Amino acid sequence: MKTLGDRSKEQRKLIGLTQLQLSKKVGVSSVTISQWESGDTSPKGQNLYKLAEALQCSPDWLMFGEEKPKKPESNAEWAGGFETWDSDSPLGDDEVEIPFYMEVELAAGAGIAEAREYFGPKLRFAKSTLKRQGVNASHAACVKVAGNSMEPVLPHGSTVGVDTSHTEITDGKMYAINHDGMLRVKMLYKLPGGGLRLRSYNTEEWPDEHLDTEKLKHIKIIGKVFWYSVLI
Template sequence: MKTFNNRVKSRRDELGLTQLQLAKKVGVSSVTISQWESGDYSPKGKNLYKLADALECSPNWLILGEEKQTKPLSNAEWAGGLETWGSDSPLHDDEVEVPFYMDVELAAGAGICEVREYHGPKLRFAKSTLKKQGVSIDAAACVKVNGNSMEPVLPHGSTVGVDTASTNIIDGKMYAINHDGMLRVKMLYRLPGGGMRLRSYNTDEWPDEHISHDQVQQVKVIGKVFWYSVLI
């Protein structure tokens, strides 16, 4: 059975790239590529998406071996660092303010109890960025991710942007959910008979959870994750 490091090497060989050539495409050293291929450790955050882009495949295929694509199809895109700001900060013509609920966390793991929203700092987004993602300004919100079940894509402490108007499930996309009073972030899949599957990227520690038709009412989809940012 192929693992992440096997898929990296086999895809690199398919494209006829040397480790040095791939390293230049990703923006890392050839030693790093060698370590990824030997299984010493795996890329996280933006490096994972840069690797998928360089290998012309999806991050999902690299991590899980699913749905090999000719180009990366990400659940969210790297958008650089974060800058919190207050009501006294100037707002440029192409900028909008999106609430950043700093004391609300989406648990990448077993979940945490829902807490009251905090109307404080905001994050700056370009109107063009939200328009490109099809996200209404009024429906956008940002929250933190707590836990390791979505690593290496969403390490502990990541911040995600959620489109609260997008609640229809598209198989394999990442969603913020309220699971019986706990806020979580998972990839969702619909199952025959009206059930649902919750999937993590870190499947070694967090296997798939199957929600039956009788239990599916316990899962409320808050919105689809359209953006994320992490500190590596």
């Protein structure tokens, strides 16, 4: 079974980098890269995020061997992001605004927001970006992630985009859930008999949670995470 070190070495060779070249991109010594690849140590915190960025792959692929995202095309019109603008700035032809709930309080069983109209802050996305992700802007919302359970991929204060129309669980994908009124972002896996496994990236402090059908009564899937933004 391949380890993080095996995948890191495999990807480094695939994109044609030496250990020294990779070390300069990550900001560590070549000895450290060698130790990571041999499995003597593992990258932690921001080093994992920087390693994934340098290797043009996702942190979850490095950690768990899950599917790597395709490398963005160099001519992509808006690689995934959002822009913050003055509220009076007109929308461009390829722009749409999505509600940004900076502080989320959920009633048990409720979604991100029950109000029909939203007058708070919004983020602007490219329509083409959402279309590539299969996301309808009217079913999308952005929220803040709190806590360290999803570090290093999603540090405290990260922003995620949620497709509230996508509540069917695909194993290993990231979802926003309402757990007895608490907003949580987790990777979800279906279990035999109708149960559910919740996985965090920070498995050292947050081990997997196994919920049986009885405990699932306290969970509502808000939607699938289709985008996230991290400041490092």
